[in-house]
Amino acid sequence: MSSTLDQTTTTTEASSAPRSDPAGRGWVLAGLGAGVLGIAGAIASGTLGAVYDPDLAGDATAITERLSEQVPQIIAFHTATMLSCVLLLVFAAGLHRQLRARTAAESLVPGIAVAGLGLVAVAQLLGAGLTTEFAFGLAGDPGLLVPETAVFFNHWIGTIPWLWGGAGLTGLALASAALRQGAYARWLGWVSLVLGGITALFLVSPLQYMAGMTGPLWLVVVAAGLLRSTRAA
Template structure:
């Protein structure tokens, strides 16, 4: 038996096996983002009339530190999964795009920007948690300011708009992804842009998390040979 025959009949190496972990990370990130969208407002769900009085506003949050703790865990989980998804998406697009294309880097950069903001938001949650645990020793104005950060940083998933746009262009221009995913990505990109054109940046989380879930699932199924 020749060496050529041996090479042809050799068992597949580890690198030949379908690698879907990065795509699954995208699904987890998206689902976590959806959980944040549903769960996060429960903490600061207060009468708007309290916003003019920090003492009363902070008093309305007393005993809700568990919400902040869970929110921190969700934020960090989403950040980590987005970073893994970014690396995998870059590799996936680079394999289909011409050498030197900016699209793989832009797609990854958008996800990493969002991951960074999620880590910042998680940090705010940590400080807010301990302040709520010791309200009698904490300045109410400080707690109110932290609550503003809690309600802002982890919600601004605008960076994912870069990723959705890059995937849309890659799919529509060179079929680097399936056409339906390209069209869906374009729609999500437009929705993210819309949230940035008006003072509603928090809402970027909704289309961005939905896109991460759908795109991750699509790539995961594609690796199984069920997608295109």
């Protein structure tokens, strides 16, 4: 009797074995932190409203002077936004892995979910990308800055890091996984459908920055729900 191992049978059996659900909750905590810091970054950005002040409208020099008094807020915005960006990538990786374990092998849900959060991370990275240039310039001698560039910077940080529309795609993907494939509790699916749907609508509308209000909120609720489920398990 031959003792040779049948490699074809072994490979087939291994590929058909159920995939285990990823253990640990560090990635879920990262998502919760990303959502909270996303909200904090939006609040800090909202305090930098010199360019939207009617009393300063059209006066680039006055706007630059106002911004020079708000360097701590600029640093707070930058720090919160970039920490959120880093943590969001950790959460995206963990969510992608879990969705692959809980959804059908041919499902597009895991890929759409991670792509949506990737769009948000890119917007955060770019949204905070000019703060180094202007924070140091405003803290030093604001007179060395061309006032119109400071006006542009104020518009930039009031818009780009608020582009959380990609989270709407992730929310809709999670809703599909929960409501159609039973991957999560149905309440989590409905929350993702509502908040994710609204966020996705902002993504395709001219009011894209409004997604900065609903996207982080969705992330906090979902991460809290996932954290609760991991504790129960």
